[in-house]
Amino acid sequence: MPKLTIDGIEVTVEPGTSIIQAAEQVGIEIPRFCYHDKLSVPANCRMCLVEVEKSPKPMASCALPCGDGMVVHTQSPKAKQARKNIMEMLLINHPLDCPICDQGGECDLQDQAVAYGYDRSRYEEEKRAVTNKNLGPLVKTVMTRCIQCTRCVRFGEEIAGVTELGVIGRGEHLEIGTYVEQMVTSELSGNLIDVCPVGALTSKPYAFTARPWELRKTPGIDVLDAVGSNIRIDARGGEIMRVLPRLHEDVNEEWISDKTRFAVDGLKNNRLDKCYVRRNGKLEAATWDEAFAAIKAETKKRTFGAIVGDLADCESIIALKDLMKELGAANLECRSDMAQIDPKHPAGYLFNTTIAGIEKADAILLVGTNPRTEAALVNARIRKTWLAKHIKIGVIGQKIDLNYPYQYLGAGPDTLAELSEGKGAFAAVLKNARNPMIILGAGALRRADGGAIQALARKVAETFNMVKDGWNGYNMLHTQAARVGALMLGFVEGDEASWSKVDALYLLGADEMAVENIKPDCFVVYQGHHGDKAAHRADVILPGAAYTEKSATYVNMEGRVQNGLQAVFPPGDAKEDWQIVAGLAAALGHKLPYKTLPQVRARLAKENAAFAHVDEIQPAKWTPFGKAGKCESKPFGTTVENFYMTDPVSRASKTMQACTDAFVKAQEEKAVAHA
Amino acid sequence: MSVAVKKDFEQPKDFKFSKENMVKVELHIAKYPKGRQASAVMALLTLAQEQHDGWIPEAAMEEIARILDMPRVKVFEVATFYTMYNLSPKGKHHIQFCTTTPCWLAGSAEVVRACEKHLGIHLGETTPDGEFHLSDVECLGACVNAPVFQHNGDDFYEDLTPENVVKVLDDMKAGKARPGSQTGRVTSMSIKGATTLHDQAKKAGVKENS
Numbered sequence: 052m053p054k055l056t057i058d059g060i061e062v063t064v065e066p067g068t069s070i071i072q073a074a075e076q077v078g079i080e081i082p083r084f085c086y087h088d089k090l091s092v093p094a095n096c097r098m099c100l101v102e103v104e105k106s107p108k109p110m111a112s113c114a115l116p117c118g119d120g121m122v123v124h125t126q127s128p129k130a131k132q133a134r135k136n137i138m139e140m141l142l143i144n145h146p147l148d149c150p151i152c153d154q155g156g157e158c159d160l161q162d163q164a165v166a167y168g169y170d171r172s173r174y175e176e177e178k179r180a181v182t183n184k185n186l187g188p189l190v191k192t193v194m195t196r197c198i199q200c201t202r203c204v205r206f207g208e209e210i211a212g213v214t215e216l217g218v219i220g221r222g223e224h225l226e227i228g229t230y231v232e233q234m235v236t237s238e239l240s241g242n243l244i245d246v247c248p249v250g251a252l253t254s255k256p257y258a259f260t261a262r263p264w265e266l267r268k269t270p271g272i273d274v275l276d277a278v279g280s281n282i283r284i285d286a287r288g289g290e291i292m293r294v295l296p297r298l299h300e301d302v303n304e305e306w307i308s309d310k311t312r313f314a315v316d317g318l319k320n321n322r323l324d325k326c327y328v329r330r331n332g333k334l335e336a337a338t339w340d341e342a343f344a345a346i347k348a349e350t351k352k353r354t355f356g357a358i359v360g361d362l363a364d365c366e367s368i369i370a371l372k373d374l375m376k377e378l379g380a381a382n383l384e385c386r387s388d389m390a391q392i393d394p395k396h397p398a399g400y401l402f403n404t405t406i407a408g409i410e411k412a413d414a415i416l417l418v419g420t421n422p423r424t425e426a427a428l429v430n431a432r433i434r435k436t437w438l439a440k441h442i443k444i445g446v447i448g449q450k451i452d453l454n455y456p457y458q459y460l461g462a463g464p465d466t467l468a469e470l471s472e473g474k475g476a477f478a479a480v481l482k483n484a485r486n487p488m489i490i491l492g493a494g495a496l497r498r499a500d501g502g503a504i505q506a507l508a509r510k511v512a513e514t515f516n517m518v519k520d521g522w523n524g525y526n527m528l529h530t531q532a533a534r535v536g537a538l539m540l541g542f543v544e545g546d547e548a549s550w551s552k553v554d555a556l557y558l559l560g561a562d563e564m565a566v567e568n569i570k571p572d573c574f575v576v577y578q579g580h581h582g583d584k585a586a587h588r589a590d591v592i593l594p595g596a597a598y599t600e601k602s603a604t605y606v607n608m609e610g611r612v613q614n615g616l617q618a619v620f621p622p623g624d625a626k627e628d629w630q631i632v633a634g635l636a637a638a639l640g641h642k643l644p645y646k647t648l649p650q651v652r653a654r655l656a657k658e659n660a661a662f663a664h665v666d667e668i669q670p671a672k673w674t675p676f677g678k679a680g681k682c683e684s685k686p687f688g689t690t691v692e693n694f695y696m697t698d699p700v701s702r703a704s705k706t707m708q709a710c711t712d713a714f715v716k717a718q719e720e721k722a723v724a725h726a
Numbered sequence: 727m728s729v730a731v732k733k734d735f736e737q738p739k740d741f742k743f744s745k746e747n748m749v750k751v752e753l754h755i756a757k758y759p760k761g762r763q764a765s766a767v768m769a770l771l772t773l774a775q776e777q778h779d780g781w782i783p784e785a786a787m788e789e790i791a792r793i794l795d796m797p798r799v800k801v802f803e804v805a806t807f808y809t810m811y812n813l814s815p816k817g818k819h820h821i822q823f824c825t826t827t828p829c830w831l832a833g834s835a836e837v838v839r840a841c842e843k844h845l846g847i848h849l850g851e852t853t854p855d856g857e858f859h860l861s862d863v864e865c866l867g868a869c870v871n872a873p874v875f876q877h878n879g880d881d882f883y884e885d886l887t888p889e890n891v892v893k894v895l896d897d898m899k900a901g902k903a904r905p906g907s908q909t910g911r912v913t914s915m916s917i918k919g920a921t922t923l924h925d926q927a928k929k930a931g932v933k934e935n936s
């Protein structure tokens with residue numbers, strides 16, 4: 052292992068470490084533009100120049116591997132001068148428009164110009180100008196500001212898997228562009244804004260709305276899919292201005308999907324900010340007391356059932372469970388989409404391999420899932436793994452548009468059954484793999500034979516020895532942030548007989564269910580934050596808080612327990628959800644045994660010990676899950692029709708509407724034209 | 727060279743390589759290891775340009791991307807990087823004047839001006855009848871015979887003057903222009919004729935020209 056000295060500090064590093072990385076390890080930051088630790092190294096900006104003893108010229112530290120006995124100076128006069136000169140060159144064509152640039156205040160170029168540049172310009176010739184590109188409704192371009200670091204091009208190629216941006220022209224005419232003129236069609240395109248070190252690529256919806264120093268930054272957890280992306284919520288006053296990714300190497304690395312980033316404007320529209328009670332067939336605004344009274348009037352004569360929706364937090368789920376117990380109701384359901392997931396065996400419904408664990412896999416079988424639309428960041432991991440090792444990937448289900456090559460095996464359970472017997476096209480691949488994986492889409496279980504399909508998937512895992520010491524290759528891919536948490540809290544109770552007696556429903560944000568199937572005489576309480584489908588059917592509406600408006604616990608598909616903090620207050624009369632349930636319980640004459648958030652969390656941990664271990668994965672025991680029985684041959688369907696609109700928040704978002712118009716509709720039109 | 731492909735002309739809808747060129751395409755692809763077929767992109771762009779009146783339409787880049795199974799923008803990157811690929815029509819006769827220092831010292835500016843006047847267009851423009859397109863390029867490597875222009879990427883017309891260049895253009899239109907020196911000089915011999923080695927030539931019995 053090479054041992055070298057950087058600014059007088061001795062450091063021993065893994066072979067192959069670059070100087071910029073080694074410096075980071077000892078806490079020295081070398082300025083950079085093109086280098087990004089998740090992307091390949093082109094070494095084209097030269098900002099990271101350092102002086103290396105015995106080498107005649109300054110060296111680009113991002114591309115120079117550490118050698119034994121190297122003596123590196125990052126602060127010597129020579130290194131400083133080199134950086135100054137580079138800075139001067141970079142600024143030749145860069146416009147002086149920081150006051151009207153959205154990147155101002157969080158711009159690498161601005162910061163480094165202050166730290167390392169000259170304080171005046173010697174350049175008197177003309178600057179060049181570059182025409183802006185249309186990259187779609189999310190990313191705004193001001194291409195004259197581009198410094199040609201090519202991070203965006205590499206991000207598209209390496210992470211997003213859409214080679215749509217390129218380096219066009221050369222020399223002074225070099226610019227970043229797309230093929231002729233075209234939008235960037237990736238569900239990760241918003242990350243371009245983060246990777247661009249200058250103000251060339253900025254957020255279109257956020258344009259000219261805030262300056263970074265005005266924003267209050269709150270760490271949160273995303274709930275628009277089941278990945279549990281770590282996010283930073285930037286708010287000004289009571290308004291959420293934007294959402295950015297927060298680094299979590301094991302979950303989302305430093306990326307988030309476009310829905311996570313841009314759907315937040317949906318939190319401003321169509322909100323429930325008052326209680327409503329249905330009187331004479333019409334929903335009328337009411338006070339909390341009136342709403343609670345209306346519920347109380349019904350509780351005595353009716354049998355309750357409770358359904359948890361997709362965005363619910365664990366605190367409100369446990370509170371609701373406790374309330375239902377108090378009411379004597381044994382009808383609980385969290386699989387509002389009717390997916391026949393076996394609730395008793397965690398190994399059967401968790402993403403056991405873990406998201407980071409995907410990188411150790413050498414063969415992946417996707418069953419009834421399109422990870423690209425269902426969990427864009429899981430898909431990014433699969434792509435990353437494919438890119439690194441060219442692993443084999445097989446697909447059973449719909450023929451989907453993935454950004455890596457795969458072998459199409461078949462459309463439905465028949466192919467899966469064949470595989471479970473060790474036969475079929477992909478059997479050899481799985482047999483020879485050291486760490487094979489199966490990823491079963493939870494959406495594939497939304498059918499009567501779902502339990503049998505789950506059992507079949509387990510059989511495949513067992514046939515190919517996917518579960519062994521130190522490796523569990525069986526995974527279920529969920530799309531709902533609340534699902535795994537609710538399953539872990541046992542929010543599935545009651546059988547057909549007991550459910551048939553239910554004539555009152557408590558819907559905790561359950562919008563993705565078949566609302567139209569609710570019996571007309573059923574009394575419906577809806578607690579949630581958007582006036583979406585289910586709220587319209589409700590008899591009483593209790594306004595809750597969205598994920599940015601409460602400090603709450605969520606469990607992602609891996610079974611990772613994470614806490615998000617409250618960034619802003621819920622609008623109007625709306626309250627944090629577990630408090631609503633506790634308040635209602637009190638109004639009904641029951642007392643839930645907790646008053647504060649820590650007390651609810653203690654209750655969570657009592658229900659399931661995993662909740663005591665925040666951000667840790669507890670490996671699940673391998674127990675036989677699923678149901679015996681025959682599977683129909685019906686092919687697996689699509690779980691997510693439109694990536695941009697999957698929940699009440701994104702459906703209320705103008706930005707997501709614009710994306711639907713730009714990307715989904717355009718694609719549909721293309722398909723029609725082709726046919 | 728300008729990156730922004732000018733939009734004042736029509737892009738053909740389709741492009742297909744001719745049968746003969748398809749054979750060449752296969753040959754070029756076969757030169758590279760399997761899976762590295764993208765390496766043939768430059769050769770294919772050249773072929774497309776030759777086949778399509780000296781310029782590469784978008785449809786051709788798309789076709790090449792399809793044949794080589796590479797993203798379209800990657801073909802575009804290569805096509806825009808090299809100045810010898812034309813992405814817009816360059817007339818029947820593409821005249822590329824060298825305006826680099828040696829040619830300039832020998833009077834290229836005047837030659838260009840004479841042409842511009844004669845054809846009624848400026849550098850970077852095409853005559854309305856589509857016959858001529860004028861552009862300026864850097865050193866063509868024929869400085870000894872400066873000033874020089876290159877015709878359709880192939881032939882050099884050398885020893886140009888404001889007078890003879892006009893005739894060259896007219897001849898070209900009539901299909902009878904001859905490449906090479908326009909003052910009758912043989913290859914790159916000195917303008918003033920041979921100045922050295924007279925004796926040796928005489929001894930060897932070599933007949934000297936001019």
Ligand code: SF4
Nearest residue numbers: 197198200201203247
């Ligand atoms: S647009 Fe931004 S990320 Fe892309 S090359 Fe220019 S400066 Fe770099």
Ligand code: FES
Nearest residue numbers: 094096097099113
């Ligand atoms: S960061 Fe090293 S050359 Fe750009």
Ligand code: FES
Nearest residue numbers: 824829865866868
């Ligand atoms: S300068 Fe004109 S050919 Fe060299």
